Amino acid sequence: MERTDPVPGHPHPADPVRRPASQAGMRRQNLALVMAAVADAGPLSRAAVAGRTGLTRAAVSSLVDELMTAGLVAERGPAPSGRVGRPGSALGPDPAGPAGLGLEVGVRHLAACLVDLTGTVRATARADHAPQDRDPADVLRQLADMAQELMDSHPSPTAGAALAVPGLVTPDGVVAHAPNLGWRQVPAAALLAERLPGVPLTVDNEANLGAQAERWLGTGCADAVHVSAEAGIGAALLVGGRLFRGVRGFAGELGHVPVHPDGEPCACGSRGCLERYAGAAAVVRAAGLREPAGDRVADLARRAARGEEPVLAALERAGVALGTALAGVVNLVDPAAVVLGGAYAELGDWLLPGMRREIRARVAVRPWDPGALTVSALGRRGPVLGAAMLTVRGVIEDPARYASAVAAR
Amino acid sequence: MERTDPVPGHPHPADPVRRPASQAGMRRQNLALVMAAVADAGPLSRAAVAGRTGLTRAAVSSLVDELMTAGLVAERGPAPSGRVGRPGSALGPDPAGPAGLGLEVGVRHLAACLVDLTGTVRATARADHAPQDRDPADVLRQLADMAQELMDSHPSPTAGAALAVPGLVTPDGVVAHAPNLGWRQVPAAALLAERLPGVPLTVDNEANLGAQAERWLGTGCADAVHVSAEAGIGAALLVGGRLFRGVRGFAGELGHVPVHPDGEPCACGSRGCLERYAGAAAVVRAAGLREPAGDRVADLARRAARGEEPVLAALERAGVALGTALAGVVNLVDPAAVVLGGAYAELGDWLLPGMRREIRARVAVRPWDPGALTVSALGRRGPVLGAAMLTVRGVIEDPARYASAVAAR
DNA sequence: CTAGTTTGTTTTCCGCCTTTACGAATAGAG
């Protein structure tokens, strides 16, 4: 068997450096180091950056100069430290610097938002829609128009955009299959790029982006399993702060992990898959309800809050099934946190007890902190925010690339 | 939740560079680049190394000089290429360079071996023993004596040693628990280091080392799940060529992944864990046999080869259980290969069919190549070889560290 | 034997970080 090459566009998680180290690369890396320090550790003087990164003050000065002329870092005037000595001038990510555009095609809505380098949401837009009745190209046209309006109303440049979609996306930005949208083989990246010229565009699964949002704006945990249900059930794996996609990009398919090997048949042809017990459709069915006209999860939450017995029982059962599957996951990847995200976060009150019980019982051989299982702080807004943050983090983690891209124009 | 720091001694799989890039680091990295090219791509001229790595010929010359004076690379005389032009002189890892020492405490044997920089096994030693009846310190003394003899009979220096143990090992080299040896809290690293002065020592789980041996000497696959059963059932996860250990180093605990949530009670307090269906002890019991005096797995293989019906049925059942658990793993981490290693490799003929069937049925939503499930080529020798290769690869992947360690003496 | 080609080394140059030194700006002591 040959050495497995990473999927293009989806860099391998533990990509070893296989190219020569040059001074250019050294500079690039140190620019990133300084940029990350300034962005992550709040306002910092040059001397503080030097202390934190291990670089000398002289080197930091030079690097900061370059970042300032690139419009990525801004001086916020002198910062009275209270201590003896000349005060340093506080540096921070430039709020007028490049922003990231987040886009989302949801099952019942479109959303867009702009996030600046400081991680602040600067503008949002939202629209309801019913994608099943419309041509995908038409939907994306509308979304592009919303985005254009946002960008027009915002002074700073847009460094890039990302689109969150509830479905399987290939590395080249084609939505292979999004059952809840009724999309198949939709070249979303190409269609959007047409109407958003000059803006680098990425398309990814909504769960993946939601998981990264959680890391960047939520708990900040770098090694987590982010469970996102509703359509399929996906588990985005965060390893050392990076998304783990597997060799072909199919990692995290939790929906068809077997929980009752001889149980109910699943649409996939097998039996007893998690989806049959914890998927939104399965829960609705188990609760004896008809498919609601509106939002399935919201409907379940409403009924559960009202105390409807069959709904409570169905959610309990779903929680236990989720817990069983997640026990396997925890045994296998030993994460620091397990987060219930996406729409299912709203059902946390009823799902978590069963999940916690199961995981605790089945991870007995290793220490397991029940507090490691939590509900997403971002919930449904995770994917759009993550999409916007994706380009923001891209700029922060490789400012040289952004600077040279700007210089090329 | 704070950013999770990696366990000391067990580096985080996706460790981002958090320190400044310096010219020293640059040199270090390029030395490693050249060393890896020379070691992995066979005999290569300087010009070929330059072409392969992207460095200039001049830079390669300088780097190779340094590696040669460090005794890591050797010239093998002119290599007539047959093509026009001056022939290059072939470079290879120096066979007289530092060797790696592999050590193993097995359930019924001790083993040691020396592997040189080319990956060739230069010497081996083996002894039977019954660890249950002996003091761990005594066992390790004997092993150290075997190792010393090996090193004395071998001219080249030993760069380091690694010990493979069938149990849970903490990052500081303490065997926390090895049920099959009857060991608990044995400070193996300290005990061995006492008798092997001057040799850097690592201790790790046998399955982890076996999995890496498979990558370095076997299939070469960089993204694999290496299943190793017998005592507990462990799955070593290889991600991008690196071992994935999880946040606290507990990743890969396959034995307690639930396969029949309401099934037979397990020693861990839960129910239906994989170990209850596919562990060697469970198979022996299911086959209606008594615990054999000798090797459990070898006994099963013998009986299965003879066609004993109950044994065949028990193995079939174990294969199905393994397949169910691995289907979950494949769905979750999307590996390029699944390898059945360790002692269980000898049962492959009877386990694989059931495993293959289950995985195929339960990974239906994604493409899955049945050929990706294989039996280890190294089998029981994997752990020792992996242990020896660990230091060899350490030297190849960071030759500067070895060179400076030698210079310090 | 000559022309052409490839290899390995030497030389020059450039970029980047470090070291060292210096002016600037503050707090605290007298």
Place this chain on the structure above:
DNA sequence: CTCTATTCGTAAAGGCGGAAAACAAACTAG
């Protein structure tokens, strides 16, 4: 208020490492 100690940012010199270009060496082809 002045002086000193301290810290910050910058500037100049130095060292190191790779890139580019040039050159000698060794081989094939005619």
